[in-house]
Amino acid sequence: MPESPTAAGGPSGVVATLKATPRRTAVGALLLVASLAGAHLVERRGVDRYVSLDRGAATVVTVPADLVDPAHEGALVHVRGAAQSGVELVDEAFGVKLQALRLVRHVEIYAWEESKRDDKRKNEKGEDETVTTYVYTKRFTEKPADSSSFKEADTHKNPEKSAFAEQELVAKDSRLGAFVLPSDALRKLTKFEPAKVTQEMLSRSPHAAQLHEHEGAAFYGKDPKDPRVGDLRISYQIVKPQTVSLVARQSGGTFVAYQPNPEADEVVFLLASGDVEAKAMFAVAKEDTSRLTLGLRGLTALAAIVALSLLLVPFASRRPFVPRFTRAPRVSAVLISGLLGVGAVVGVGGGTWVAMRPLVGVPALLAAVGCFALAGVAERRSRKA
Incomplete structure (x- = not known):
């Protein structure tokens, strides 16, 4: 006897199926709401960022680095010049002094590993029979x-932690020509180079008796050629003084973030290594925004697909959502969830972008409609099969 519409797919049947798996339904519903809300936030941030960059690119003024001109106070300026620091960065724990804009101390500990x-x-x-052999290396x-947690823990003990932690130092008195370069700006410089330590540096450390220069790094222990468990290897990386290009708001003799759109939280504060034109800096910032938005968009789409799969898979046990998937009905539910999830996230993106960039928003909305249409066609054909 064929199933009645109510039992098979009517409102009562849907409710009954969802009630049969309450936890699955609750998790799926919450994840779906969260994914769509997240998609909206991602697209909203992308739009705000693009608006800020467009407005910034239209108003930025290139000024010389060797003069702080009060006429540009509060304006978005583009400055190019040598970023320098007049004082060495000092890691007092190890007596290391280096001329740098940023200095990072890396600490490694000699320890047992089990395989x-x-x-x-x-x-x-x-x-x-299977014989398991445990191998220990240092x-x-x-x-x-x-x-x-080692199999032979009694004879292979590691220290819980290192005696010294990793550390970063940033120059506080750096300058860009006549301007003071804020520490936050220096953190945007990420081209690190290894820096060698010398025995003379280490001799200034309060731990000098236990420190030895070895292959350009500091060895904390008795003998660098025969390390023991717990010994340390300390190495350094630095960002050297260099030519930089900056786009930010001039504030006194320094720079702060520029907020071109008071209605959004997005600000403009760009820094690049080398002599870079303002136009190129804004172009790179837009590319970075596009990549980040695309990545986050993919994550929200994946979350929406998982959520819809949780909700739809129970219904596939009665009949597949896609024709010719009678032997794999759950796969059909996942396929339909993929179309609906991608369509929902792309639709949210299109709706957010359509007012600002119709050439982006309209195709996205059409793509979303296409996803929903394909899902609908597949479901209707499945009913007739």
Whole structure:
């Protein structure tokens, strides 16, 4: 006897199916709402960022670095010049002094590591058995393994943590020509280079008796050629003084973030290594925004697909959502969830962008409609099959 419309797909049937898996339904519903809300926030941020960059590009003024002109106070300025610091950065714990804009101390600890190997062999009865062999090696690592979980923990003990932590120093008195360069700007410079330490530097450390220069790094222990568990290797990376290009709001003799759109939280504060034109800096900022938005858009779409799969898979047990998937009805539910999830997220994006950039928003809305239409066609054909 064929199923009645109510039992198969009417309102009562839908409610009954959802009630049969309450946890699954609740998680799916919450995840769907969160994914769509997240998609809206992602697109809203992208739009606000583009508006800020467009307005900034239209108003920015290029000024010389060797003169602080009061006429440009409060304006968005583009400055190019040498970023320098008159004072060395000092890591007092190890006596290291280096001329740099940024200095990062890396600390590695010599510690045990456990690995295991499973071998199959015949026992005395001729039966197959698996023999597990545990192998222990020592090497420098940023974080020691928890040796309490080792198979042979009593004879292979690691320190819980290093005696010294990683550290970063940023020049506080750096300048860009006549301007003071704020520390926040220097953090945007990420081209690090290794810096060698010398025994003379280490001799100034309060821990000099335990420090040895070895291959350009500092070794904390007895003998760098025969390290023991718990010994440390300390190395440094620096960002050297260099030519930079900056776009920000001139405030006194320094720079602060520029907010071209009072209705949005997005600000403009761009910094690049080298002599870069303002137009190129804004172009790169837009490309970075596009990549970030695309990545976050993909995550929200994936979340929406998972949410819809949680909600739709129970319905696929009665009949597949896509024809020819009678042997894999759950796969049909996932396929339909993919179309609906992508369509929903793309639709949210299109609706957000359509007012600002119709050439982006309208195609996105059409693509969303296409996804929904394909899902509808597949479902209708499945009903007739």
